[in-house]
Amino acid sequence: xxxxxxxxxxxxxxxxxxxxxxxxxxxxxxxxxxxxxxxxxxxxxxxxxxxxxxxxxxxxxxxxxxxxxxxxxxxxxxxxxxxxxxxxxxxxxxxxxxxxxxxxxxxxxxxxxxxxxxxxxxxxxxxxxxxxxxxxxxxxxxxxxxxxxxxxxxxxxxxxxxxxxxxxxxxxxxxxxxxxxxxxxxxxxxxxxxxxxxxxxxxxxxxxxxxxx
Numbered sequence: 001x002x003x004x005x006x007x008x009x010x011x012x013x014x015x016x017x018x019x020x021x022x023x024x025x026x027x028x029x030x031x032x033x034x035x036x037x038x039x040x041x042x043x044x045x046x047x048x049x050x051x052x053x054x055x056x057x058x059x060x061x062x063x064x065x066x067x068x069x070x071x072x073x074x075x076x077x078x079x080x081x082x083x084x085x086x087x088x089x090x091x092x093x094x095x096x097x098x099x100x101x102x103x104x105x106x107x108x109x110x111x112x113x114x115x116x117x118x119x120x121x122x123x124x125x126x127x128x129x130x131x132x133x134x135x136x137x138x139x140x141x142x143x144x145x146x147x148x149x150x151x152x153x154x155x156x157x158x159x160x161x162x163x164x165x166x167x168x169x170x171x172x173x174x175x176x177x178x179x180x181x182x183x184x185x186x187x188x189x190x191x192x193x194x195x196x197x198x199x200x201x202x203x204x205x206x207x208x209x210x211x212x213x
Contacts, residue, residue: 005184007185008171011169011173015156015164015165016169019152019155024152024206024208030121034195035198036126036196036203037203039203039206040205040208041207042208043209047205048074048077050205051114051147051205052077055078057084058083059111060085060110061084061113062107062112062114062143063075063086064114064135066114067212067213068115069115069212071211071212074149087106087107087110108137108142109137110143110144111145113139113146114147114149115148115149116154116212118162118166119155120156120162121159123158125162125193126204127163128191128194129166129170130189131187131190132189133192140192144201145202149211150204151207152206152209154212163191170213171186171187171188
């Protein structure tokens with residue numbers, strides 16, 4: 001039985017607040033202290049360049065469903081430029097009924113995955129919310145390299161505020177987006193908390209612009 005999709009209401013616009021440069025720098029330092037490779041981009045165009053420079057020509061790349069990736073044109077570049085082996089394009093050509101197991105395996109452990117996060121706390125903890133959780137295993141462990149691009153409005157004080165941002169802002173925005181595409185809506189089915197990364201897998205690019213939601 002499919003879960004019901006209750007309307008989460010209007011997004012709490014308090015969670016669109018921009019972070020200043022000092023807070024970006026403090027958050028980057030906190031992320032670095034936790035083992036993440038954190039940098040601050042000059043702007044969205046610079047963030048896009050940093051992402052694409054980090055991925056070798058011809059690499060296998062999965063672009064997680066992300067408004068940030070779409071707004072920066074990264075999803076289109078990965079899927080359409082011919083410079084990369086796009087797993088999203090490959091998966092779209094497969095039959096879920098007969099190739100479901102192979103599709104899950106491909107999506108779970110790409111060489112590279114690019115996406116975003118819903119919130120980053122002042123002390124460097126990253127929260128990612130998802131309806132199905134399809135990208136979370138790759139973020140947490142299975143992908144070779146993870147690149148997350150995070151707009152400045154996603155910085156929050158602590159885990160309590162991060163959770164509130166997921167429920168009060170991200171979910172209503174995603175619910176409305178999915179309804180606009182003709183679906184019933186969306187739900188917050190799974191949440192991943194990334195507290196540390198000491199293997200150099202996860203890069204976080206903070207951007208002094210509002211990107212995604």
